[in-house]
Amino acid sequence: MSPRNQIIGHLDADCFYASAERVRHTGLQHIPLGVLGNQGACVIAKSYEMKAYGVKTGVPIWDAVKLCPHGVYIKRDFHWYEVLSRMMLDYVRTISPKVEYYSIDEFFFDASYLTRQFSGSIYEVARIVQNDILKKTGVPISIGISRSRTLAKLASDYGKPFGCFALLDEDEIARFVEAIDIQEVTGVATRSAIKLSEHGIRTCGDFRRADAKLINKLLTKKGEALWWELHGDAVTPIATQRPMHKAIARGGSIGESTNDPDILQAWLVRNVERLVEAMYWHRYVTNRLSVSLAYKEGRHCSDRCKLPEASNASELILPVAKHLFERCWIRQMRISHMHIIADDLQYLGTHQRSLFVTQSPRLDTLKRLVNDKLGRFKLRSGETLPLVEIYDDDAHQYDICDVYGKSCF
């Protein structure tokens, strides 16, 4: 299908963190709700009811309480938000073969297929999708449908909350974007906006009327892409796969340095569980594994080996990691950092299976089945039990980098 005929959808959950809390705490409906960051100091997300009192994202809790004294505050829980995010993603994948996971609560998808799957106008079908997602996940979302990503995103923003807006007709597009501030467009930062305003370009309408060559001169190729996008040309395709990683690594500081074999073993298993999860998420298998250790006393040690077959199964990766760990562990020294690295990656399904080894990831599948419903690490290896402080303390931040596409709080 040529980009000109392509229809792009943008799906964006409405006040996602607050909505996610309402899914599991139904009593929070209609209550001004603020989601606090890990430290309890700042409001990182809020419901529309709290927004109405002037509470903005990022304000300290004590300012928020002054503005909205009867609001209720709750600690963010990325593991839960991720469970819902994946449920939404799974659903969107059933209605479109091309889906881009843009962030924890935003996806772009090829919407050209929608009217083939359901009957009705594109607007009616988008409403069906919206209601299906609400029914299946409990999360209210807004949908924008248009000729390009940039327009679809503007369209989904327009109707919030629970908005649904199809913007396909060329004249309608021109009318719709005319007065929108150019800074509303994702990808136009303050600095770019200043450059544009020096040439009298303040709205999307001004931007569209400007010469594409001028935009290219001011904002480079990326800016020019936006110019085409605002004209309804989908020059930025839906990225169903990010560029392949060179390597995937999990690990880091192990807290207090130690040479206690049980604790080190627990960290090793935990890091392998995280690595296996990350590989599964990106649909990778690895051909080579490395373990790297850093000692409090200042030395580094690492070792690597080739796997007997490309794999993402902990049944294969864990014993190899243990073997590598044993080979580079200096027993009398205290370890401060540990990393497990998988490189020489391939996409799952494209790799050659060995006739003899093949470890099917049965344990991983079971863990995933449970954890997809309850949240990450609810089911985990018993070998990680010595890491009491990591799993018991809900406030820990050790594995926050594993939550894909979250905002950076």
Added chain:
Amino acid sequence: MFGISLLRREVPDELITRHQLRGRITRRTKEADEELLFLDQHCVPVLPVWKDGQLQIFAWGNRNPGSRLPHTNWCLIDSLKEGRWEWLHPVEVCIPASYACDRGVWYLVTEGMRGIIVEEGNRQVVYPLSQQATHYYEVMTRNRRMPVFLGETI
């Protein structure tokens, strides 16, 4: 300044009437569920307690100067563990709550808090348990102590 609230529909009408709690019914917004307030600043502070399989209302802490019961609203969990309440034969109970408010900050409570009930004559008093606050709780409320919650860490 501490208080909890309980969804009004979770409290039997009879209990509300008997303890004259009707004036404590409130809602945060027009569409929100009704809640029943239990604040330590009420003239007669009381708390809801699950005891003997039913929801009951008890005096919260001891403010009676003539009473031998500890003159406080809270029972430090460490003092309980050290046996300093032993002579009162405390009975551990659950204090259900939907929300709690500490120094003006309302937060969600999943189940409730732990507490103890002690008797003096035919008078029963409930003391919620308190402990050192987590970092998160202390930043959020600026209180260095926090209740002992049922089944969760805040």
